[in-house]
Amino acid sequence: DAKTTQPPSMDCAEGRAANLPCNHSTISGNEYVYWYRQIHSQGPQYIIHGLKNNETNEMASLIITEDRKSSTLILPHATLRDTAVYYCIVRATRGFQKLVFGTGTRLLVSP
């Protein structure tokens, strides 16, 4: 079962920052927070992951609260191509731990 809670949908204007929240109140100390997205008719695409520190890469930033019970994915300047379903997943670091996808957040970026 998915261990995360995300809003079903969000809207964002093109060029503005998109902030996608995720609650993972039962996260364990050895679990990472992963974000993937799925653009229509494509396979899921890895975005970013983190343990407890904030992370940034060329695609996005990940902000994890100090208690690690929630996180926010930030797309700093959303474009129309960022329209997709965004999945927040918690996953242990050790052993062969599978990704469990929930229902995600459907982000619509509009002109």
Place this chain on the structure above:
Amino acid sequence: DAGVIQSPRHEVTEMGQEVTLRCKPISGHNSLFWYRQTMMRGLELLIYFNNNVPIDDSGMPEDRFSAKMPNASFSTLKIQPSEPRDSAVYFCASSMAGFPRTDTQYFGPGTRLTVL
């Protein structure tokens, strides 16, 4: 790198027929995953391999489904006999499992299966 390659991209077959989906993982990756995505159930893991060995097949729906990985560069998912409820998009993903850093899964474009 070409990424994860899946074939065919689309498959339409009739109920009762055998269906074989194919996957070539990213070169150098040691883990391979098969997922199925439907509107009703979302994206669910069917089976995954590490170093060509099946590790967890608890997601395989029933005996009609089987998966093999004869070598590090090829895997198949077979459905025999196929049923209309098997209609879905099937994704293959691969990763380089390591410790202690976590591994990132890279997904293929998927095979859209329609069973009439």
